[in-house]
Amino acid sequence: MRIFSFEHSKIAYRADFALYMIASVILAICLITFGPQDQILSMTCYVLSGIISWTLIEYVLHRFVLHGLKPFSQWHAEHHRHPDALICTPTIISAALIVGLVFFPMLVLSDIWSACALTFGLLTGYLAYTITHHAIHHWHVRGSWLEYRIYFHAIHHSRKTHRGNFGVTSSFWDQVFRTK
Known part of the structure; x- marks a missing residue:
């Protein structure tokens, strides 16, 4: 398997979902089971901060990195040319970025529990993004939140210049930055 191929095998593509799901469950279990009870409020805030931060990271990456x-x-x-292809960021790269840019810096700045909580939140946001993006391109649904996301992502894919609708899981930042 090549790390930098445009399209992945079904196994490599699905491994991303499985590995992040397993990592999320393990982090959640560790936080709930072993996390210090006197830090529940702060850990919850870090988890929520990670989830919310992911929505901005998703927007920035899509708008300025993937389109710039x-x-x-x-x-x-290639994804825009072949939206049904199994194209995704290789797991080794996304995992290295999450560990290197989120977990380790938070560990240095705080403690293991805060680092795990923030990472869990961000990882949950990333997992929601990957599932949503897959669903947008591969599932056919009616009358749901997902149908709304499919509509706006289709607009993004149909624009020749791709100047809007960069949010996949949320339109919040598109509204803030007037790119909807």
Whole structure:
């Protein structure tokens, strides 16, 4: 399996979902079971901060990296040309970024529980994004939140310049930055 291939095998593509689901469950169990009871409020705040932060990270990455920086914009253009293809960020890269840019810095700035809580929140947001993005391109639903997300993502894919609707799980940042 090549790490930088445009399209992944079904196994490699699905492994991303499975590994992040397992990591999320393990982090949740560790936080609930072993986390210090006197830090429940702060850990909950870190989890929520991670989830909310993910929505902004998703927007920024999609708008400025995937549509602005080479070679990422060239790779992402493949997704726009072949929206049903099994194209995703290789798990090793996304995991390294999450550990290197979220977990370790938080561990240095705070403690293991805060680092785990923030990482769990961000990981939950990322998992929601990957599932939502897959569903947008591969599921057919009616009368749901997902149908709304499919509609706005279809607009994003149909624009020649791709200048709007960068949020996949939420339109919040598109509204804030007037790109909807």
